[in-house]
Amino acid sequence: MEKATLHDIAEKTGLSVSTVSRILRGESKTSSENVELTIRTAQEINYPINSRVLNGKYSYKRRIQVALITSLYPDEFYSTFFYGFNEAAIGNNIGLSLHVFNPEVSTLGEFITELSYNSIDAAILFLPTLQEKDYAEVLETIPSDFVILSVAPLFNPVLDTVTFDSYRGGYIVAKHFYKKDYLDVGIITGPVNKNESLLRKNGYLDFINQTNNMNLVWHFEGDYSLESGKLACKEFDKLSKKPRAIFCSNDYMCLGFLEQANLLGIDIPGEVAISGYDDLPICSYVHPAITSVHTNYEILAKKAFNILFEKMEGSASHNGILSVIPVSLSERKTT
Structure with a gap:
């Protein structure tokens, strides 16, 4: 073209x-x-x-152009993520564009600066592996009047950030297991370099530690992939003392565990109950349907857009303000 x-x-x-x-x-x-x-x-x-x-220079009714910057993978999670943001943009005079950041091509600061000179008014970052120093370097590089916001959690935010309450997500899963009288439990954690993975784990463990009779008897370190869920299930099958319920820190690992359990003849939820996180559409379609922590990306996006508008009308500076979007539990057949 x-x-x-x-x-x-x-x-x-x-x-x-x-x-x-x-x-x-x-x-x-x-x-x-x-x-x-x-x-x-x-x-x-x-x-x-x-x-x-x-x-x-001009006073005119303009359409705000917002770049959604992420490391895109062709899967259902990112489709759900972008769909929620797109729905929030419709009717709010926002032109939303998806941009994939590749650190092998440029620095993030250079990437954002180039966008700022090509019709983009503001940017929202979803790059969960970034740490404090990475965000600080971005702020030193991009134009000082260009507005950016993060929607990936960080323990000590540098950018103003809107994100889901990952800690509460883990907490309510453990609470759900407790109400079901699943007292010996396990967890399949996500990557240690992703802050939301640690927050989900911490919320889950904190509820367990607050009870007198709930025990964490198994911990498997996954990487959010379907394959790591399958591998976790194989390891579970070898255990002499098995947990009665397992929190999988995302839906892909939960799906992998469920698929492998079916192959091994493990009864879910009769032998072990499982819960995921993200509540992707596929959770309702598989058998048995998966209990999962529900995250509404349209609500997240609307809050992010509102903060962007406020910053565009005021100051583009950052105070590390964290805005948290509540999560809930969609209870289904796997628990």
Whole structure:
């Protein structure tokens, strides 16, 4: 596809190329109708504009362009994640675009800076492996007036952050097991370099430690993959003292465990109950249907957008403010 040009915009708007050029440089004194028409047309045909410059020069009803930056994998989790954000953007005058960050190509700061000069007004980061120093380096690199926000948890946030209450997620799973009288329990944890994995684990363990008769009898370190769930089930099958219920720290590991359990003839939930985390649509379709911690990405996105708007109207600076979105438990047949 050929790149859009000023001539393309002029042809679609009926304005001259010189008028279009002056408008997009922020140097035109033409009517607000012509300004809005030109900018809207440029956005529609993906002509790069510097929205931050234009916002300071003109008063027009504009569509906010937000970049959702992540390390994308082709799976159901990321489809659910992006779908929730897209639903929240609809009707709120937000143009949402998905951008995949590859650290082998550029630094994150360079990546965001390039987006800031190509029609993007603000960015939301979902990069769960980043740590404090990574975010600090980003803030030192990007334009000081460019608004960014994180939706990945961090124990000591550098950016203002909106995220799910991962700690509560683990806590309510353990509480659910306790109410079911599942007292000897296990956990399949996620990657140690992902903060939400540690928070889910901590919430789960804290509830167990608060009771007098609940015991953690098995711990398996997974990596969020389907295969690690299968491997965990094989290890479970070898145990002489088995847990009565297991918290799988995400749905993929829970699905892997369930699939392997069916192959090994392990009765779920008769022999062992299992719960996942994320409540992906597939949890309702498999047999038995999977109990899982429900995370609503549309609610998360709406909160993130509201904070972005506030920062765009005020200051782009960061105080490490953490906004937490509640989670709940979708109880199904595996428990």
